[in-house]
Amino acid sequence: MVVIPLFGEASGPPAPVAKSGQKKCYDADGDEIDCSGTGQDGEYQKGITWPNPRFTDNGNGTVTDNLTGLVWLKNANCEAFFSGDSTGQNARNWTDALTAANSLATGYCGLTDGSAAGDWRLPNVNELQSLMHYGFWAPALPNTAGTGQWTSGDPFIDVQSVHYWTSTSYLGTPAGIAWCVGIHSGTINAHNIYKSAPNNVWPVRDAN
Numbered sequence: 001m002v003v004i005p006l007f008g009e010a011s012g013p014p015a016p017v018a019k020s021g022q023k024k025c026y027d028a029d030g031d032e033i034d035c036s037g038t039g040q041d042g043e044y045q046k047g048i049t050w051p052n053p054r055f056t057d058n059g060n061g062t063v064t065d066n067l068t069g070l071v072w073l074k075n076a077n078c079e080a081f082f083s084g085d086s087t088g089q090n091a092r093n094w095t096d097a098l099t100a101a102n103s104l105a106t107g108y109c110g111l112t113d114g115s116a117a118g119d120w121r122l123p124n125v126n127e128l129q130s131l132m133h134y135g136f137w138a139p140a141l142p143n144t145a146g147t148g149q150w151t152s153g154d155p156f157i158d159v160q161s162v163h164y165w166t167s168t169s170y171l172g173t174p175a176g177i178a179w180c181v182g183i184h185s186g187t188i189n190a191h192n193i194y195k196s197a198p199n200n201v202w203p204v205r206d207a208n
Contacts, residue, residue, distance in 0.1 A: 018067055019047035021133035021142065041134075054146025057155040061111035064207065067146075068130050073120070073203045077158035078109035081201070082117070090160070094178050094195035097165040098122050101203040109203075120203040125168040125179040125188060127204055132186035140186030159183060163193065164200040 025035035025042040035043040051066040058064060063072045077090045082103035092100065104120040106113055133142040133149070139161045141150035150159060161184035170177040170190035180193045193199065 016048045018130065019045055019050060021135040023135055050146045052146055053144050054142055055144045055155045057144070060113040061109060062113050063155045069207050070127060071205050071207055073109055074156055075109050075158055076156050076202050077160055081108055090200050091198040092201065093198060094165055097199070097201045098167065100201050104203050115205065120205045122165060122167040122201065123204040125166040125181065128164060128166050128181045128202070129188055132181070134186055137185045139183045141183060160200055162200055163189065164202050
């Protein structure tokens with residue numbers, strides 16, 4: 001029997017890759033075609049099958065991803081992460097985004113989970129990208145079951161179809177850039193995503 005460790009646990013190879021969610025195939029013009037013999041993602045649908053339900057709403061302001069084991073903030077557009085947070089909006093520069101996520105605790109953003117400052121963090125690029133469903137766009141995010149497209153409250157609230165910061169720096173040139181994930185289309189992007197620019201914040205933490 002092969003035991004697949006929870007996301008974040010130390011383990012050796014292999015590290016299973018999840019399905020992308022895409023089940024259809026398209027020609028060069030973007031028109032849907034029969035998948036047979038195309039060799040496209042939609043034909044093979046390789047990867048670990050998503051659990052159903054994909055997500056569990058914990059009823060305390062958090063949502064657990066049953067595929068990765070990560071716990072996400074239910075409110076994807078929180079505006080005040082800690083006492084004295086005066087930004088007045090979710091979007092902020094990268095340094096402030098790190099501070100916001102690291103400072104988040106129960107009592108803020110709808111949390112009643114008993115978490116403390118330091119429990120939450122800004123997700124790395126692989127963690128945030130793991131939420132994406134490439135069978136959808138605007139946003140490229142699945143619903144609670146993992147079988148349809150996200151709608152408000154299913155299970156997250158106030159998801160914005162914009163770029164969200166990750167904690168992963170871009171090491172190319174120019175300097176001073178970090179990776180973002182575009183929730184609209186599921187793209188991973190660092191093109192002109194300067195750390196001084198405002199992008200959105202969606203904190204994550206490990207399971208207890």
